Amino acid sequence: MRNYLHIVAAVIFLGAAAYLVCLFVQVERSPETASVCRMEVDDSVEAVGRVQCDAEYITASFETVYFTVSEGQWVSGGKLVALGDASFENLVTAPCAGYFTRTLGADAPENAVGRIVSGGWRFSAKLKNAGEYRVGQRLYLTVFDKYPAYIEKIDNNTVTVRCKTGLDAVLEADKLRVTLSTAELEGLRVPQRALHSDDEGSFVYVLKADKPERTPVEVIFNKNGLCLVKGDGLFENMKVLVG
Incomplete structure (x- = not known):
């Protein structure tokens, strides 16, 4: 009787072992899979760089200048923007159409009193991943809003981006923190x-x-x-x- 029980126990043990081996082999042979899912991605990077606007300077050779337009106001070419020495005989007009600003750049002439900004602006910054971009590539610049732009030049890891909208957001800016992002991908x-x-x-x-x-x-x-x-x-x- 005892031998019979030993035989039964051995058969049960061998059966369980064989089942585990088969299960292990099946698991080993099962390929690893993953489910495909839909996703959106916005590849973006923050950068601090310099702003350069397309502008023409307003010049005047008077002791005092009284402006007749406000900061950031759009003016047409030839529009009166200031009076020299508070006299209507000394009219200062806009050299072209664009946004008026009293902020002067480093290249301003001595008698400059303001600028008319038009046509667009450029943002230049050194980027660690500059090699991932290419000249002509379209992207977005985000300051307060998101503006379409394109890469104009890449030189020694300095990326220069050209933007034709959003001038009113950068009129007084010299340095600026922006977000550069490629088109949203899905x-x-x-x-x-x-x-x-x-x-x-x-x-x-x-x-x-x-x-x-x-x-x-x-x-x-x-x-x-x-x-x-x-x-x-x-x-x-x-x-x-x-x-």
Whole structure:
């Protein structure tokens, strides 16, 4: 009887061990997968730099100048902006159309009393990631509002951005803190280890009916561990193979 119990116990033990081995092998053979999800990303960086506005100086050779327009006011070319020595015989007019400001730049002539700012402005700053940008690339500058702009020049890690709107926000600025951001991107997020590439381009393996299927994709963002792609055969909630 005792031998019989030993045999039964041994059979149960061997059966349990075999089950665990099969389960372990199955887990080992199961591919790692991840769900595809839709995501928006705004790649941005804060920077402190110098502001340069397109402007023409207002000059006057009088002891005193009384302005007839207010700071930041839009004026047309030839408009009266000041009186010299409080006399209507000494008229000071705007050299062109634009925003009026009494703030002078470092290049102002000695008899300058103000500026007419028009046409746009430039922002220049040294950026650690300057190599990630390219001349002509479109982006946004955010001061108080977000303004469309483009990169005009890159020189020794100094990026110069040209902006044609938002002049009224930078009239009195010499140095400014802004946020530079590329266009907001929307795509499908996949793990970086799920992304592959060869001579034909980038692709992922989508799990369909428990079988991997090569699916071409276009990479629209791949930085700091975040990868966004798009493709005709890839949709939200699909499973992709990782590794």
